[in-house]
Amino acid sequence: MDKDTLNVAVVGAGYWGKNLVRNFAAAKRCNLKYVCDLDAKLLADQKKKFPFVETSTKLEDVLGDREVEAVVVATGVPTHFGIAEKSLEAGKHTYVEKPLTLKAGDARVLVELAKEKGLKLMVGHLLKYHPAVSYLKETIDKGGIGQPYYMYTQRVNLGVVRQNENAWWSLAPHDISVVCYLLGSEPVSVAAQGQCYLQKDIEDVVFATIKFADGKTANIHCSWLDPHKIRKMTVVGSEKMVTFDDMEATEKIRMYDKGAAIKHDITTSYADIISLRFGDIVIPKVPSGEPLALECEHFIDCVLDGKPIRSDGIDGLRVVRVLEAGQKSLKSNGEPINPEDF
Template structure:
């Protein structure tokens, strides 16, 4: 069965969804929808795709099986809810919704109406993140100490969210996927300079059970673009540089060793060995994500990044907002 898809929202991200959907054999992209008709020129090369300005025209169309929603965050809940109620499967961009109550409602609605609800946590479909999961599970990586992410550039300031709600969903979803552990506390701090309302720079520290700490540095006001994640282990360390076209992951055989009699590391032993660069399949993460969405619809499978995974991320975002507001570390129950 071919799945007929409509993409809703043709701003920055939507055209990437269209470009990938057209290459998936099991899918046929029939319609795009955007309230701003000027965006339709972005899909000019695909002349057979119908353009509409109102989502109701998509939802009324019985030939459309699924919608991929890439509109601003403040519209996610209402558009996804309408789509599920109209009998469509939904791929909803990150972050899932503005509140966890809304996410819970969408999960229930999708279950009740037997529709696939998937969230666009794209990094979970990247070869690099999947490879990292395998590496840190190996005994020779040792105990994981920290996750240290820098996600900064001169970014597109969002109209309806701060930098945490825009960029942290990537790190939160990666952490949830990589580590089988629960957060204990979260501290977030941030500032705005250009706008009046939404933080443009933020730092987050999350403490997890098993003694893993996550440090996340986010900015829309950086002169250079950096997308790096360092994961430190007791025996090895990983550097993941997502900007690199190839050689995205390097595994460093480096560590600091102290002996029992040497608890204060006055003279620690530094171990420095080879660097391994795993070979990764060159495939766009978004294409893997979209193929998975189509397969979930065709086979009635549970998505890897379904509503519950989306909800987990939204909960962390809410806790980060609470910490920003109170300037306090929030203990997570």
């Protein structure tokens, strides 16, 4: 794009959309032109905070405005596909909150449409913009933990209890996107177990195991019925182990110089075949930055400068396939399901 400011509209100004409005209003190289919501009261609140924005309860007003170049969709998940499809059809670069859609088939349609129209399609996989995750990715890719073996994530708390989706769909998209990103491989099976305690057919707690094409494994534990607020991931590699604890104010990452090695030397005595190493624990300095602000600026920069998006439509599609496979597994008593079936 041969210009230096992007005209953006945010559709959906509810619980999460408000944060997107605030961040796009403050973002560099961005002109927040429109906020759209079905609820006129929410629009009035946003107009009070950002008097320069135009507001409308009608999506058509936003899509019909030729000055609007990019649309951010922060409505409920069942409406993502319809709104994103219209937005791309109208020639707008489109950012959709996670998860991209409810069905992998719909996500595929959006990916194809964006490609056909030469437009950017981004998915709000927020954690991929967390400076600590960027640090982990860089460390793993340059061999800082040796060969990554497996990882596990915990995203548990008491609430927010959703009524229209289970804990898997509500909480796991972030973790799925990060495990695929960090392990850098394609998921080939998802086996999920969970239970519905509070509401019929809506799982409050889910334990899911994802296996990857190259033998790596990840486990995701998500729940809104838990006494602890935990936002933590652990990656175990052949040389080192690393944790990312998002509840820590500053010391979010810890690198453990710990590991185990098998000696294949026939002269080694049986007792010495497995050697365990307990080395230093290092807390590296990680740059600060609000992930949502970084995510919004990434979208703007990629559209204006024609750069590839870190959480593009293909990534969104991959996450929806894993979600669908996990959902099927949940209802099949934990049977492993291949995401490629979706």
